[in-house]
Amino acid sequence: MLKLLSYPLTVIYYLFFLITLLIFHPIQWFCFNVFGYQAHKKSVDALQFCLMCCGTILGTRFSFINPHKIDTNQPLIIVANHQSLHDIYPITWYMRKHHPKFISKIELGKGIPSVSYNLRHGGAALIDRKNPRQSLPALMKFGEYIEETKRSAVIFPEGTRSKNGVPKEFQTKGLEILFKKIPSALIVPISINDSWKTVRYGKFPMGIGTHITFKVHSPLKLSTFADKEALIKTIETTIKNDIQP
Numbered sequence: 001m002l003k004l005l006s007y008p009l010t011v012i013y014y015l016f017f018l019i020t021l022l023i024f025h026p027i028q029w030f031c032f033n034v035f036g037y038q039a040h041k042k043s044v045d046a047l048q049f050c051l052m053c054c055g056t057i058l059g060t061r062f063s064f065i066n067p068h069k070i071d072t073n074q075p076l077i078i079v080a081n082h083q084s085l086h087d088i089y090p091i092t093w094y095m096r097k098h099h100p101k102f103i104s105k106i107e108l109g110k111g112i113p114s115v116s117y118n119l120r121h122g123g124a125a126l127i128d129r130k131n132p133r134q135s136l137p138a139l140m141k142f143g144e145y146i147e148e149t150k151r152s153a154v155i156f157p158e159g160t161r162s163k164n165g166v167p168k169e170f171q172t173k174g175l176e177i178l179f180k181k182i183p184s185a186l187i188v189p190i191s192i193n194d195s196w197k198t199v200r201y202g203k204f205p206m207g208i209g210t211h212i213t214f215k216v217h218s219p220l221k222l223s224t225f226a227d228k229e230a231l232i233k234t235i236e237t238t239i240k241n242d243i244q245p
Contacts, residue, residue, distance in 0.1 A: 006058070006205035013057040013206065020050045021113040028117050041099065044118050048093040055086065059209040060198060064094040066216035070188065072097050075150045077178050077185045077222070079235050081167050081243060082156035083195035086212060091154060091190070094214065099151035103127060103142065103174065106134075123151065129159075139174060143181025153178055153185075157236070165196045167243050170236045172229075179228050189217040189235050191242035215242055 024047040032040035052062060070076070076098050080087065092100050101123040109119050109126045119126060125142035127135035146153045155178065157170035178185070197210045217238050225231040 002208060003201065003205065006201070006208045009058055009208055010205040013054060016054045016057060017051065018113075020047070020054060021115065024050070025113040025117060028114060028121075032117075032121055040122065041096075044122060045093065045096045047114055047118075048089040048096070051089045052093060055198075058198070058206055060086070061211045062090045062214070063211065064090060064214045064216075066094070066214075068216055068219060070098065070186065070219060073150060075146045075182050075185045076100075076152035076188050076219075077146075077175075077182060078152050078154040078188045078190060079175070079239065080154070080156055080190040080214075081192050081239055082158050082161045083165060083192055084161055084199050086195050086198050087156070087192050090212070090214060095152065099123075099149070100154045101125070101142070101146065101151055102154045103139070103156075105129065123149075125153075136177070139177045140181055143178050146178075147182045147184065152188075153182065157232075162196060163199070165194070165243065167240045170232065172232050175232055175235075176228065179222060179231075183223060185222045187220040187222055187231075187235060189220070189238045191215045191217065191239045193242075193244050217242070 024043060027043050028040060031043040055062070078091065078095065078100060080091065088102065103125045104119050104127070106126040106128045109116050118124070123145060125138050127138045129135060142153065155174055157172070157175055158168040159171045160168070162168055193213045194210055195212045197207045198212070200207045220231070220235070
């Protein structure tokens, strides 16, 4: 019965989702080209909030649990598990004071209203996973940018989304590069639960009535860990122990 109801709701959701992207694309362009970074960031923040509002059409709820006071005057490496597209805009919205920037597939840098423009101009890293000669320098440059601007790098070390909520093994190369290029970073592990249920049937129809939760764990000062391999294992264990497939 719920799946049957999800068909018309998904159509309405996608319609509003697309309208939101189309509306914010020229807004982003105007803010970026006329007023610069800060205005563009505010337009992107507003976009994320509106995308979350679109989720209410499907009965999607978001809970972001963050009991920690994190200084905004330092770079962050935000590390999270990855379950769906709906991991991205809540992190951008709830962590907006820290200017989160994502590592994304290079293919997403073209053709998607609002999303592609923000990836190209908002400070994200666009990488070609099949081409190390492109991806490694892009990650290094991204890390240097985060260190210099004291913004936040968001990385999903699993590499691809978990389709059933069961976390995949972390790939370490991206984290190792960020550790090297952002030595003053504070690492912020986040566990994401139930985001995969929004795409339990695939892209159409979408799951309805999903309660997606984000839990921010105790931040870790990168400079206090000499053994980076052990640090990655600690981060992975912390995140996975709080995931409930």
